[in-house]
Amino acid sequence: MPKTLADYGAFNVSPIVDLPLFIDPFLLFTSDKEEYQKLHDEIVRYLRFLRDKSVQGQVNKGLLKAWYCFKEVHQNRLGFCLSGNRGAGLGMKFAGALDQNLSKLFKDFGTEEVTQGSHLEKLVLIRDRVGRDNISDFTTNLIKGFLLRYTETFAKEHVVEEKRKVVRIPRVEFNYQAGVWIDGEFDLPWFVDDYVLLTPEDILTKDEIWINKEDLRKDFPRIRDAVENEALRSQIEAYFMKVLPEDYTAKEEREAIERTLKRFPEIIDHYIKDKEDRGEEAIERSKGKVSEAEHRFIENLGKLASLIAERSQFYSSPSTTLEETRRKIEFLKHVIENQDGYRLFYVNGQAVEREKDLQILFKLVWEGSPSSADAEVNNGRGPVDFKISRGAKDSTLVEFKLASNSQLERNLEKQVEIYKTANQTTQSFKVIMFFKAYEESSVKRIIQRLKIPDEAGVILIDARQDNKPSASKA
Structure with missing residues (x-):
């Protein structure tokens, strides 16, 4: 089965614990596969829908929950949760942060001029407690229909009927006219008491997604200096020096950078453009990290599981x-x-x-x-x-x-x-x-x-x- 999965392009998941891997939406964007690019376009379409509703003031608490909050898709066994394979998912804190950014900081989402495209990651780059897990969970939920079809196709061809089950899955596709998520039925692999969801290996990464807060803070001086508009560049520099204390600590420097980003969010577009220009680097880096994880966790954990089974008595x-x-x-x-x-x-x-x-x-x-x-x-x-x-x-x-x-x-x-x-x-x-x-x-x-x-x-x-x-x- 491992070879069959590899030939299909799917990552060989662990049935034991979650693995420290994540879906990186940038790998959808920068891929030369048309199917992946369409998935990224659909993510942007959904976010533009949310932005329009948010700017118009049409998002109440109930709609925040319906449109922004999602359970973790734990069936793909990714993301690294020590307590089994079920994480917390996306709750109201994430929903509020995303909605506020769409309505205030990033009203231009979907119509950017500096970057080649729009990116979900942009919306959480200056929010604490919103990180790679949130981005990966949100992305996974927005492309869940694709992942279910991808898994079903494999299962029907390679998994015997006795090890499959037709399952009704909630919130698979979004109906834009009605503004609601709709369910779907799929014939999927069944393991113990739940279905298994496969993920293509070439959209996974490890440790950190390509567009991330840590790189933005680290690259801030270079990105700031690369802003072509001289007047804007001068304003950014003046504001940053104003909010940066004398004899500042590393923490105070991070806080000054975040205040500057909130005051001049257009800096983020320049950072993302730099990331877009190095898209091939993102692909190669992720390949290496996923390969490392596959060797360390799938192969080695399998051997250790066998040792444990031998000593169970x-x-x-x-x-x-x-x-x-x-x-x-x-x-x-x-x-x-x-x-x-x-x-x-x-x-x-x-x-x-x-x-x-x-x-x-x-x-x-x-x-x-x-x-x-x-x-x-x-x-x-x-x-x-x-x-x-x-x-x-x-x-x-x-x-x-x-x-x-x-x-x-x-x-x-x-x-x-x-x-x-x-x-x-x-x-x-x-x-x-x-x-x-x-x-x-x-x-x-x-x-x-x-x-x-x-x-x-x-x-x-x-x-x-x-x-x-x-x-x-x-």
């Missing part, structure tokens, strides 16, 4: 979450240190040090457990990576850190105790992964300096690739 659930969690961590440690699990953290021989990748593996080892493994639980004093629970009276907390984390010592000293109090539990583990010998030494010195006892639940994982036996000898 040994790791059957003990009587308490404390004991069960310790066993899960010890097993994860064994897999990484002795069963080639460390390979997930390397690309072309170089360590890719991310705590999120370790969390993905930890989520994997909880498949089939009677305990609830909830990610990023916030019970009053900030989110904890995982809370393992069996009812209200038995819970265990788990935090993951890299040895290279500059805040590790402070975290070890304070964070777990804070979480214990907030979550009303006396059970917790701190899992620390290191990639170099000096990192291991540093962590051990911190533990010694803070006089952390063995029973405190601090567990180290060795992810060095130059210190591993072969899997056959482990």
Whole structure:
């Protein structure tokens, strides 16, 4: 099946957890495939519809919810949600931000003169708490009809009827005359208790979409200086210097840039034009990132899932979450240190040090457990990576850190105790992964300096690739 999917052009999704991949609308825009370009045109058409209604003052709370709010399309298993594969979707905060930008900052959306086309990403470049997940979720919902037809075509040809199901899907196509979303029926692959949605590999990216806030802030000086209108360029420069304090911090510089962008939103068109001119770079970058994700997460997670299945009897659930969690961590440690699990953290021989990748593996080892493994639980004093629970009276907390984390010592000293109090539990583990010998030494010195006892639940994982036996000898 992987080869069949590859030949079809679809990404081979994981049935276990979401993967850190996103649909990037710019890849639709810059593609030489007419079908993708039409999809991007339809996205712009829908946004122009919203803009017209917003400028005319015709959008009330009910219409905000009907036109802007969407559930996450979790069936494509993308976007990286540790708690299964179901994210929060697009709510009223996103709706309000988008509607306000369409009615005030970007009334010219759809009629830009500087850029080659219009872009959804433009509408959220100067809004906090609106990022790549929101853009990808919104794009996925707006092209959901295409994705459903794309999946149905594949399923009818390559998936046996017993593993398919005709499903009625809500909000597939938009009726512009009536101003409502309409449903549709599709014959789709069925896995466990839900349908599976395929996504073409060539519209996916990883880590960040091409048009993004971080690049806009980083490129602000160059984009500002590239504005051809001399009078406008002078006004932008004068305003920016006015709102930028003397001896400014990095945070104050970011705030000054955002204030300038809100005052002169036309700067964004110049930034987007620069991104359009480098469209081929976006395609090549995304290819490399998707290929890396496919190797690291699909291939390696498949191998790890097999290892876990082989050891399922040994790791059957003990009587308490404390004991069960310790066993899960010890097993994860064994897999990484002795069963080639460390390979997930390397690309072309170089360590890719991310705590999120370790969390993905930890989520994997909880498949089939009677305990609830909830990610990023916030019970009053900030989110904890995982809370393992069996009812209200038995819970265990788990935090993951890299040895290279500059805040590790402070975290070890304070964070777990804070979480214990907030979550009303006396059970917790701190899992620390290191990639170099000096990192291991540093962590051990911190533990010694803070006089952390063995029973405190601090567990180290060795992810060095130059210190591993072969899997056959482990």
